Amino acid sequence: MIEFQNVTKKYHNGTVALDNVNLRIDDGEFVFIVGSSGAGKSTLIKLMLREETANSGIVKVNGKNLGKMARYKIPKFRRSIGIVFQDFRLIPNMTAYDNVAFALRVTNVRPKEIKRKVPYMLNLVGLASKMKCKPEELSGGEQQRVALARALVNSPSLIIADEPTGNIDPELSFEIVDLLNEINKLGVTIVMVTHEHDLVEKFNHRVITINKGEVIRDTKETEANLC
Amino acid sequence: MLNSFFYLVKQGFKNLWNNRLMSLASVGVLISCMLLIGAAALLSVNVSSIVDAVEDQSEAIVYLEDGLDDAAVEEVRDGLIATGKIATIEFISKEDALLDMMESMGDDGMLFDAYAKENNLPDSFRVTFDDVSDLENTVLHIEALLGVDSVSALTEVAEVITGVKNMAYVGGTIIIGLLISVSLMIIGNTIKITVFSRRREVNIMKYVGATNGFIRLPFIVEGVTLGVLSGALSYGIIYFAYDYLVKWVSSQTATWFGQIISELVPFSVVSQYLLIGFIGGGAFIGLFGCVAFIGKHLKV
Numbered sequence: 001m002i003e004f005q006n007v008t009k010k011y012h013n014g015t016v017a018l019d020n021v022n023l024r025i026d027d028g029e030f031v032f033i034v035g036s037s038g039a040g041k042s043t044l045i046k047l048m049l050r051e052e053t054a055n056s057g058i059v060k061v062n063g064k065n066l067g068k069m070a071r072y073k074i075p076k077f078r079r080s081i082g083i084v085f086q087d088f089r090l091i092p093n094m095t096a097y098d099n100v101a102f103a104l105r106v107t108n109v110r111p112k113e114i115k116r117k118v119p120y121m122l123n124l125v126g127l128a129s130k131m132k133c134k135p136e137e138l139s140g141g142e143q144q145r146v147a148l149a150r151a152l153v154n155s156p157s158l159i160i161a162d163e164p165t166g167n168i169d170p171e172l173s174f175e176i177v178d179l180l181n182e183i184n185k186l187g188v189t190i191v192m193v194t195h196e197h198d199l200v201e202k203f204n205h206r207v208i209t210i211n212k213g214e215v216i217r218d219t220k221e222t223e224a225n226l227c
Numbered sequence: 228m229l230n231s232f233f234y235l236v237k238q239g240f241k242n243l244w245n246n247r248l249m250s251l252a253s254v255g256v257l258i259s260c261m262l263l264i265g266a267a268a269l270l271s272v273n274v275s276s277i278v279d280a281v282e283d284q285s286e287a288i289v290y291l292e293d294g295l296d297d298a299a300v301e302e303v304r305d306g307l308i309a310t311g312k313i314a315t316i317e318f319i320s321k322e323d324a325l326l327d328m329m330e331s332m333g334d335d336g337m338l339f340d341a342y343a344k345e346n347n348l349p350d351s352f353r354v355t356f357d358d359v360s361d362l363e364n365t366v367l368h369i370e371a372l373l374g375v376d377s378v379s380a381l382t383e384v385a386e387v388i389t390g391v392k393n394m395a396y397v398g399g400t401i402i403i404g405l406l407i408s409v410s411l412m413i414i415g416n417t418i419k420i421t422v423f424s425r426r427r428e429v430n431i432m433k434y435v436g437a438t439n440g441f442i443r444l445p446f447i448v449e450g451v452t453l454g455v456l457s458g459a460l461s462y463g464i465i466y467f468a469y470d471y472l473v474k475w476v477s478s479q480t481a482t483w484f485g486q487i488i489s490e491l492v493p494f495s496v497v498s499q500y501l502l503i504g505f506i507g508g509g510a511f512i513g514l515f516g517c518v519a520f521i522g523k524h525l526k527v
Contacts, residue, residue, distance in 0.1 A: 049434070072438075079436035089431045093245040106437040108231050150435065 001027050002048060002158070002191065007057035009043050009213075017043035019213040020057070025191060027157065030184040032200045033193045035210035041193045044210065045162050048191070049083065050074050062158060079107050082151030082159040082188075086166035088143040090135040096122060096146045097131040103150045121149040125179065141172035148179060159183065161192040165199065177203060235441065239448025249421045250453060256417045257457035257512070258464070260410030261505050265465045267406055268504075269497065271399025276492045278392045282359050283314070285388065287380030289352040289369055299374050300350065306372040307354060312365050317353045324348045349376060359385035360392075411512070418450070418516035422524060429524045439525045446517040454513030458505035465501060469494050 002025040009018040017040045025031050035041050046052040047059050050066045059066045062080060069077060090099045100118045109117075122128050125145040135143050144164055151159055161180065165173035177192070177199050184190045194200065200207055209217035243250050291303060300318065307313055319327070325346050329339050356362065362385035366378045422429075432442045473491055 075433075075436045075438045075441075077436075078434060083434050085434075089427075089434065091428050091431055093242070093428075102432070102437075103435045105231060105234055106432070106435055106441055111230055154436075 001025065001060070001062065002189075003058070003060040004044075004047075005058040005060075007047065007054045007059055009040075009047065009052065010055050016213050018047070018054075021210075021213070021215055023208060023215055023218065025189065027189055028184070028187050030181065030190045030203070030205040031192070032203075032205055032207045033191065033210065034195060034197070034200060034207060036195070039210045040213040041210055042162065043213075045160060045191075045193060048160055049081070050077060075106070079103075079154055080156055080158070082154070082156040084144070084147050084151050084159065084161040084164045086163035088135065088140075088147045088167070090143055090146055090150075092135055095132050095134055096127060096138065096149075099135070099146055100150045100153050103153050107154060117153055118149075121153045122146070124152070125149045140168040141175070144168055144172075144176055145179075148176070152183065156188065158189045158191070161190065163193050163195070165194065165196060170198070173199060174202065231441070232444075235444040236448050239445035240452070242445055243449050243452060246421070246425070246449075249424060250449070253414075253417050253421060253453050254457045254460070256413055257454065257509060258461050260406070260413060261457060261461035261509070262464060264403060264406045264410060265461060265501055265505065267399065267402050268501070269465070269469065269492075271395060271403065272492050272497060274395040274399070275392065278388060278395060282388050282392070283355065285359050285362075285381065285385055286353055286355045287362075287366065287369075287378055288319075289354060289378050290376045291350040291352070292374055292376045293349060295350065295374050303372055303374045304352065306375075307352060307369060310365055310368055312356050312358055312361075314355045314357045319351045319353055321346050321348045321350050324351060360389045362386075362389075414512050415516060415520070419520050422446070422517070422520045426524045429521065433525065442525060443518065443521055446521055447514055450513030450517035451510050452513070454509030454511070455506055456509075458502075458507075458509030461509075462502050462505045466494060466498070 002023075004021050004023045007018055007021045008016070010016050021040075021044070033041055033044060043052065047054055047066070048061055050061075050069060053059075053067055061077075064077060066077075090096075091102065094102065097118055100121055101114050104114050104117060119128065119131065122131055125148055127142060127145055127149070130138060130142060133142075135146070138146065144167070148164075151161075159180065164180075165176055168176065173196065180190050180192065181203060207217070207219045208215060289303070289307065291300065295303070304316065304318070307316055325339065325348050328348070329337075332339075356365070362380060363382045366380050366382060369375060369378050429442055473494070476491055
């Protein structure tokens with residue numbers, strides 16, 4: 001579960017990225033976060049990953065108050081989350097296999113287990129034949145699928161995807177979100193930041209709209225009010 | 228845990244190859260700096276050695292008063308030893324002094340045959356010094372000894388020797404200190420550039436949940452390997468260059484230049500210090516450079 005209580009984030013240059021934000025995402029939900037550039041979407045993600053801390057308010061992820069989390073506990077916390085970025089963020093000199101395996105190695109998983117899990121994950125995202133390829137030898141869509149396999153390999157209960165379709169063509173974008181949708185059906189919480197309204201409309205999920213650092217629309221609340 | 232350790236060490240060596248251009252640049256910079264420092268150190272050591280050799284050659288003649296008995300001569304000897312500055316001491320009787328003089332004059336020495344019975348030359352001590360830095364005072368001290376008539380010593384030459392020796396020591400220390408400082412700055416910047424070029428990689432690792440130690444270890448393996456490799460190569464280059472120099476110098480002994488620098492310190496005397504300095508320094512720089520400069524990129 002993700003919970004923001006009266007969260008405000010102001011940067012050193014005076015920019016107010018988030019202003020008194022309140023929201024709650026329950027386990028197993030699929031949520032789109034939309035908004036224009038500079039609306040505060042990325043800051044929201046950074047707070048969820050404990051890359052930044054709020055100036056005021058409480059941010060809780062999977063029951064942990066991130067504002068009070070000691071720096072040395074951050075790596076362990078991040079291992080419980082799968083993260084997918086717009087620019088894939090694969091380690092350039094590692095093969096697809098090693099990129100996925102890296103996420104397991106940081107958790108000190110036994111080599112035997114790594115050999116079993118990594119091919120399974122790459123097969124799941126349709127890249128079994130490209131395990132030995134380096135990121136530069138893969139297309140944008142393929143790189144994003146490797147990143148997705150890496151995000152999934154530790155069996156996280158939450159996946160945060162920051163504009164995962166931003167660098168790939170529309171057809172492949174649909175495939176990626178469809179894959180996330182299938183993962184969500186297994187009970188994994190998905191938070192996906194996007195500005196592609198076509199995708200949001202195709203998949204009938206909760207949408208949180210942010211503008212100028214404030215939550216201006218949340219379809220979950222709208223539905224509740226209608227009832 | 229052990230699996231991770233071996234994986235990370237292996238990863239460090241892999242990264243050396245993957246980033247071979249940067250590795251090569253780092254080794255180049257390290258070797259250049261180490262060679263400059265090593266050459267300056269060897270120059271300083273050799274200048275000191277040459278000055279020491281010249282110092283060892285400097286001697287003084289202590290002329291004794293006429294008519295001293297054996298006991299009085301021994302008292303003077305004890306007095307000389309008590310100064311604590313004497314390296315060697317040799318008694319020259321007035322007879323020996325005359326013979327020496329006659330020998331040194333060759334055939335013309337026969338002219339002194341007539342003086343053999345009435346030898347006016349004094350008994351003396353020929354002494355060499357451990358340390359000529361305060362020769363003027365030492366001479367004054369000796370002249371004050373009971374039974375000493377006068378002392379003949381090149382105090383001005385001793386002053387020059389002492390000056391050169393001090394200059395070599397202070398100058399050498401300053402030059403080596405400056406070279407080490409400049410080298411550390413250059414090496415620091417090289418490590419900074421290396422780490423900066425891979426900040427994205429570090430950033431990704433942090434997002435995946437890698438601990439700082441997990442990210443640092445391959446960098447440390449890389450840094451220490453490059454440092455040790457550079458140290459070993461620098462040692463090899465210095466060894467061959469110095470060996471060549473020593474051989475060239477020994478072939479020049481017929482000249483005044485050759486004689487002056489025939490006192491070159493053998494490489495075996497300084498080799499262990501250079502080896503420890505180069506390899507230890509290289510490993511130290513590699514280790515602490517990585518730990519210090521990577522820290523900035525770990526705050527994600």
